[in-house]
Amino acid sequence: MCDAAIPVQVVNAIRNINIAAIHIKDVPGAVTDDKKVIDVANTFEAIIVTIDKDFTQKPLFASMVENGSRVVVLRLPKCAPEETMETIAKLIIENHRKWQNLLEPEPAIISCNIYSNRVKKLKDFPWYDECKS
Amino acid sequence: MKKSRKQTKKNGLLPLGVGLYLNTQAAKITQTTSRKLTYWAKTKLVEPHIHRRNGGPSVYAYNDLLAIRVMERIRDSGLPLQRMRRAIKYFYSYLGDESDWWNLKLVVDKKDLLAVIPREKTVTGKDETVIASRGGQKPLELVFADLVNDLLAGGKLEEYPEIKKYINIDKKVHGGEPVISKTRIKTSVIYMWYKRGLSVEQIYDMYYGVEKEAIQAAIDYEKALNKNNGKTNIIV
Numbered sequence: 001m002c003d004a005a006i007p008v009q010v011v012n013a014i015r016n017i018n019i020a021a022i023h024i025k026d027v028p029g030a031v032t033d034d035k036k037v038i039d040v041a042n043t044f045e046a047i048i049v050t051i052d053k054d055f056t057q058k059p060l061f062a063s064m065v066e067n068g069s070r071v072v073v074l075r076l077p078k079c080a081p082e083e084t085m086e087t088i089a090k091l092i093i094e095n096h097r098k099w100q101n102l103l104e105p106e107p108a109i110i111s112c113n114i115y116s117n118r119v120k121k122l123k124d125f126p127w128y129d130e131c132k133s
Numbered sequence: 134m135k136k137s138r139k140q141t142k143k144n145g146l147l148p149l150g151v152g153l154y155l156n157t158q159a160a161k162i163t164q165t166t167s168r169k170l171t172y173w174a175k176t177k178l179v180e181p182h183i184h185r186r187n188g189g190p191s192v193y194a195y196n197d198l199l200a201i202r203v204m205e206r207i208r209d210s211g212l213p214l215q216r217m218r219r220a221i222k223y224f225y226s227y228l229g230d231e232s233d234w235w236n237l238k239l240v241v242d243k244k245d246l247l248a249v250i251p252r253e254k255t256v257t258g259k260d261e262t263v264i265a266s267r268g269g270q271k272p273l274e275l276v277f278a279d280l281v282n283d284l285l286a287g288g289k290l291e292e293y294p295e296i297k298k299y300i301n302i303d304k305k306v307h308g309g310e311p312v313i314s315k316t317r318i319k320t321s322v323i324y325m326w327y328k329r330g331l332s333v334e335q336i337y338d339m340y341y342g343v344e345k346e347a348i349q350a351a352i353d354y355e356k357a358l359n360k361n362n363g364k365t366n367i368i369v
Contacts, residue, residue, distance in 0.1 A: 051325075
């Protein structure tokens with residue numbers, strides 16, 4: 001499932017090569033409600049893909065991962081403006097199978113760049129204990 | 134007192150929830166210091182609408198400015214901190230419920246804190262207290278309208294019409310981060326593209342269905358947020 005920050009054209013492109021993908025824009029009610037995003041992602045056992053670094057911040061991310069969501073944040077390399085969408089699509093195409101394996105055991109977040117996929121679990125975040133208490 | 138109420142009604146352009154103010158602007162308008170605001174945010178007395186992100190400034194909503202004025206007015210009354218917290222809590226709850234909010238009073242005495250609906254608004258024709266008083270000392274009385282006048286005295290309240298039109302802040306969407314209205318696209322993401330060298334035109338092409346003016350408003354808004362502190366909250 002691609003978050004709103006991922007352009008629709010990217011989703012269409014990866015669908016064309018038979019990668020199952022859904023854009024948040026296409027899910028009724030999801031645009032105005034974080035809970036709906038979590039529910040839909042969990043229903044489809046989908047991975048939420050975003051380019052938004054703030055996903056690692058406390059309120060939203062904690063509620064998402066605590067509710068079983070699996071999130072991937074793409075870290076884009078510096079590239080020419082006209083290559084931006086191709087770069088996002090390339091990262092998704094090259095890594096989506098790896099993400100499925102890495103996120104299989106438990107909900108977590110992956111920070112993905114052109115070189116690696118770094119898995120972070122909820123308890124790895126410094127604010128986790130504060131949240132728990 | 135009557136005069137100030139009239140003034141507020143006359144001004145009448147201050148609907149609740151409109152306007153967003155950087156920490157420094159909020160301090161100026163509320164006639165306080167940004168250091169004090171930071172301290173109150175840290176101690177959760179008056180929390181900003183949006184907390185600082187990645188070194189960026191905190192942003193206060195219009196209601197928060199009024200709450201800051203409540204704090205400024207009651208802190209000299211010698212109330213314990215716990216009671217001041219309650220005052221702020223009451224303040225926010227009554228702001229949300231009452232359409233005639235400017236007629237409400239917040240009464241603070243040494244022993245208790247009361248929200249009062251004034252006599253003009255009650256069936257009995259007498260002031261009605263929402264919480265019973267236990268004290269007999271002369272109370273400090275705050276009419277909500279006076280708080281607005283405090284703000285008007287403190288500085289120009291900027292209206293940001295384009296922000297109201299194109300940018301939405303809702304706790305249910307991205308945990309309250311600013312997004313372009315009716316989308317989940319955060320203004321910080323738009324600004325990230327802009328800083329990476331994409332033109333408004335190119336960003337517009339990327340986000341199908343989003344108005345070009347909305348993209349421009351998002352960029353302007355993020356620029357305003359990042360102004361004055363030399364730091365940016367962009368993702369690189």
